[in-house]
Amino acid sequence: MEEKKNFEESMNRLEYIVRSLERGEVPLEESLTLFKEGAALIADCEKQLDEAEQVVRRLRKTESGEPEELPFDAEDA
Amino acid sequence: MEENIFSVTELNEHIKNLMDSDGALSRLCVRGELSNYKVYPSGHHYFTLKDKDASLRCVMFKGAAQKLVFRPESGMGVLCTGSVSVYPRDGAYQLYVTRMSPEGVGDLYLAYEQLKDRLQQEGLFDSSRKRPLPLYxxxxxxxxxxxxxxxxxxxxxxxxxxxxxxxxxxxxxxxxxxxxxxxxxxxxxxxxxxxxxxxxxxxxxxxxxxxxxxxxxxxxxxxxxxxxxxxxxxxxxxxxxxxxxxxxxxxxxxxxxxxxxxxDALDVRDKLSNLQTRMEQILLRRLRQEKQRLAQLASRRVMEDPAAAVNRKRLACDALSQRLLSASERQLQLKRESFVRHCASLDALSPLKVLSRGYSVVRSESGEIVSSASALSPGERIDVTMARGALSCRVEEIRVDDPEERSAQVP
Missing domain, CATH: 3.40.50.10550 (Hypothetical protein af1403; domain 2)
Structure with a gap:
């Protein structure tokens, strides 16, 4: 696969693929290619969902002003 | 006094107009204690605002009452915003309440309302400038x-x-x-x-x-x-x-x-599996359609026996060249026949041919062909051409056998 798409791009591309297939205007050969791409996108999205693990960080402003991420502990204040 | 007699309706209307035209009464805040609080089935709220020495009838219509963020009760100290007008049927004036807040937060409430009005007028709340949220x-x-x-x-x-x-x-x-x-x-x-x-x-x-x-x-x-x-x-x-x-x-x-x-990830998973199913169904349907088309095409004769089609064309080609050939031969035959016919009529028209059948040509002395006896006179010299040879003759007698000529001669 070419450059990795983020989730939203993948979903948008999927919607586009399904709509194109539904309109039935693409030649059969291209339909098969689109189907394969769609199936790969679905598998990839599902994999992303399966593997997702929530990341929670605390953002702190360093002395230079740049943001710095620290582990978040709900009892900090 | 007598010339100024009002009906009750006219008087109440007059007072109502007076009050409605007073700017101070059209938007004001009143502090008091709620009493006799009633919510009618219509959704309107009716109550009285009291303090130590006085009371004021109030109504809050359904639309305003729906925006209440607390539940008003008799005995509660409140701050009401609204306008004062007359209810002509009863001849009683009352406060038409548009907003109510519990007292004690009254000052904060006012500040809140004022800021809200100001920012709203500035357009900070306009729905047209709300940014869309990212989906994921x-x-x-x-x-x-x-x-x-x-x-x-x-x-x-x-x-x-x-x-x-x-x-x-x-x-x-x-x-x-x-x-x-x-x-x-x-x-x-x-x-x-x-x-x-x-x-x-x-x-x-x-x-x-x-x-x-x-x-x-x-x-x-x-x-x-x-x-x-x-x-x-x-x-x-x-x-x-x-x-x-x-x-x-x-x-x-x-x-x-x-x-x-x-x-919700669960919804998104549902959506993904729904997309998967849709894609599969579309593709299966498409494959079925294409298969059917293929079957239709394959069942045509040309696909089943391609040589037959070529043979059919070859036969047609032969027939055409045959037609072409016979057509040109017939043309030639027609031309040939018409040539022979023309030669024959040409021959039949030849004067020599006429003379050979025993006819002669008579010419006058001046050489002109003479076809009528009446054009000649007795004694005139004529020249007679025959099929073979010619005669020089003299006219002995004129015999006219044309009835018209005869009647001209013999009146």
């Missing part, structure tokens, strides 16, 4: 207290629904004098470093004073100026702050804010 936020900045239930609720709901979004906590104080500048600072900082594509800001429930930071004009303006879309999630369900009006989306509580911020 990559990073969510949570601007709230680092301790307490609110931040834990937000993290828990986000983690349950959509663990793919990174959560960045920007801890701030959410009540007290320091709260507004800290909230403003965090919103601006998040924008400056683009740390997220969505902001949730808010706090858990509390008294109206506790929530006050979210009614602060500076906070409202920071939310308005944020390029990152903002969800406000303040307090409990009925609490509506200025921040709620300015935010791109208002959530009733912090948990609700998290729910509105992200999709």
């Amino acid at each position: 936020p990559k990073t969510i900045a949570v601007i709230t207290s680092g301790a307490g239930a609110a931040v834990r609720d937000v993290i828990r709901v986000l983690g349950k629904r959509w663990p793919m979004s990174r959560v960045l906590i920007l801890p701030v104080r959410v009540q007290g004098k320091e709260a507004p500048p800290e909230i403003v600072g965090a919103i601006r900082y998040a924008n400056r470093y683009r740390v997220a594509d969505l902001i949730i800001t808010g706090r858990g429930g509390g008294s109206i004073e506790d929530l006050w930071a979210f009614n602060d004009e500076r906070v409202a303006r920071a939310i308005y100026a944020s390029e990152i879309p903002v969800i406000s999630a303040v307090g409990h369900e009925p609490d509506v702050t200025i921040a709620d009006f300015v935010a791109d989306l208002r959530a009733a509580t912090p948990s609700n804010g998290a729910e509105l911020a992200v999709p």
Whole structure:
């Protein structure tokens, strides 16, 4: 696969693929290619969902002003 | 006196007009204690406002009553905003209440209402300038207290629904004098470093004073100026702050804010499997269609016996060349026959041929052919040409056998 798409791009591309297939205007050969791409996108999205693990960080402003991420502990204040 | 007699209706109307034209009565605030509070089935609220020495009849219509954020009860001290007018049927004036707040927070309430009016007029609440929220936020900045239930609720709901979004906590104080500048600072900082594509800001429930930071004009303006879309999630369900009006989306509580911020992974999985099914069905249908088309094409004779088609064409070709050949031969034959016919008639017309059948040609002395006897006179010399040879003769007698000539000769 070419450059990795983020989730939203993948979903948008999927919607586009399904709509194109539904309109039935693409030649059969291209339909098969689109189907394969769609199936790969679905598998990839599902994999992303399966593997997702929530990341929670605390953002702190360093002395230079740049943001710095620290582990978040709900009892900090 | 006598010339100025009113009907009761006219008098009440007159007084009503007087009161309605008084600007001071058209928008005012009255402080008092509620008594005889009644909610009618129509949805309108009827009550009396009292103080130690006086009472005032009041009505709050359904539309205004629906916006009440607390439940008014007899005995409660309140601040009512509205206008005074006459109800002509009873000849009684009353306060038409458009807003009511419990007294004690009356001053805050007024400040809130004034700020709300001002920002609304400035267009800060316009729905046309609300930013769209990302469908699948990559990073969510949570601007709230680092301790307490609110931040834990937000993290828990986000983690349950959509663990793919990174959560960045920007801890701030959410009540007290320091709260507004800290909230403003965090919103601006998040924008400056683009740390997220969505902001949730808010706090858990509390008294109206506790929530006050979210009614602060500076906070409202920071939310308005944020390029990152903002969800406000303040307090409990009925609490509506200025921040709620300015935010791109208002959530009733912090948990609700998290729910509105992200999709539910379960729904997205459903959607994915639905897309998968649709794709498969479409492709199967398409393959079936193409197969059918193929079968139709294959069943045509040309596909089953291609040589037959060639042979058919070859036969047609032969027939055509045959037709061409015979057509040109017939043409030639016709021309030949017509040539022979022309030669024959040419021959038949030849004068020599006529002479050979025993006819002769008579010419006068001047050489002109003579075809009528009456053109000659007795004694005139004529020349007679025959098929072979010629005679020089003299006319002995004229015999006219043409009836017309004869009648001319013999009158």
